Amino acid sequence: MNAPAKLGVYALCLAGAFGLAAGAGRIVGPIGEDEAAPAAAHAEEESGMDGHGDTAAEGEAGGHAEESGGEHLPGGLMVSDRGYTFALTADTLPAGPDRPVSFTIEGPDGPVTEYDVEHEQELHLIAVRRDLTGYQHVHPVRAADGTWSAPLDLTSGDWKLFADFSTGGEALTLGTDLSVPGDYQPAALPAPSTTAEVDGYTVTLDGHLDAGVESKLTLSVSRDGVPVTDLDPYLGAYGHLVALRDGDLAYLHVHPEGEPGDGVTPPGPDVSFFATAASAADYRLFFDFEHDGVVRTAEFTVTAEEAHS
Structure with missing residues (x-):
């Protein structure tokens, strides 16, 4: 066979081979395609995502974010x-006595100018250094534009200020x-x-804090060994208690038992409160009480433990 004839036969063989391969490809399909599809479906079935894994995950994360909100x-x-x-007017002030501190409570419509009266005051300002010293409980004066001002005795260091108030029924x-x-x-x-000893008074603490449950704390006031049974009413009660957690200074919700004039609450020597440790x-406790027209503060350190059922 001459050379041109040989080349022609060779070309025909190549064409036939490619045709068979193409046909086989159409019959069999791309390698692994049929295996991959069941594998993917099985993976979705195992994970329970039904093809919407991202949406489900986002929904779960969103719900968790709501549950862990600031409330x-x-x-x-x-x-x-x-x-x-x-909003403080200035967040840095020099050390010294009677340093003027001013601030506003900014609301949805600007500085708040209308407050509910709680414990005989529109707003309670608590100041304490971050090492839990220098505690002060004052009642600032509010101007018509909503600016509050009060003098504080400040020593060098980092301070934490708390504004305790209610407006429109929101505490x-x-x-x-x-x-x-x-x-x-x-x-x-x-x-x-x-x-605790303060200005000749002795205050004893009875009770303990349990984490996550309400605990009763009773403080008893005496002077020179004699129980004080004529405490002055102070902020609608016979005492006021602030509890701060060591470290982050979380502010505990504390409320007194009874009130002056209710016919059942005596003016001392015992003053009881209910508190829930976070x-x-x-925790550092600051108990304000008034006697003979003077407000004094007794301070305690207590350790809250996990509640046992």
């Missing part, structure tokens, strides 16, 4: 909550930071104790 945090840990913001405790420049050595937290931790 479940203890008071005082946020500067803004439910549309209200604690809030907002917290913000105030810096006071200068030499600062944080004080160690005093050891837990059930007795977690097992050390």
Whole structure:
């Protein structure tokens, strides 16, 4: 066979081979396609996503985010909550006595100018250094434009201010930071104790804090060993109690048992409160009481433990 004839036969063979391969490809299909589809379907079935894995995951994450919102945090840990913001005029002030502090509570429509009266006041301002010293409970004066002002005795260090108020039936405790420049050595937290001395008065603490459940705390006031049975009414009760968690200074919700004039609550020596500790931790208690026209503060360190059923 001559050369041209050989080339022609070779070309025909190649064409036939390619045709068979193409036909086989159409019959069999791309390798692995039929195996991959069942595998993918099986994976979806196993995971329970039914082809909507991203949507399901996003929905679950969104629900979790709502559950872990600020509404479940203890008071005082946020500067803004439910549309209200604690706004200091200046967040740095020099050390010294009677330093003027001013601020507004910014609401959805600007500075708030209408408040509910709680414990005989529109707003309670609590100031404490971050090492839980220097505690002050004052009642600032509000101007017509909503600006609050009050003098504070400030020492060098980092301070935490709490605004405790209610407006439109919405009770809030907002917290913000105030810096006071200068030499600062944080004080160690005093050891837990059930007795405090202040200006010749002895205050004893009975009861303990349990994390996550309401606990009853009773403080008993005496002077020179004699129970004080004529405490003055103070802020609608015979005492006021603030509890702050060591570390982040979470502000506990505390309310008194009974009130002056209810016919069942005596003016001392015992003053009882109900408090719920947010977690097992050390807390500093500040008990304000008034006697002979003077307000004094007894301070305690207590340790909240996990509640046992």
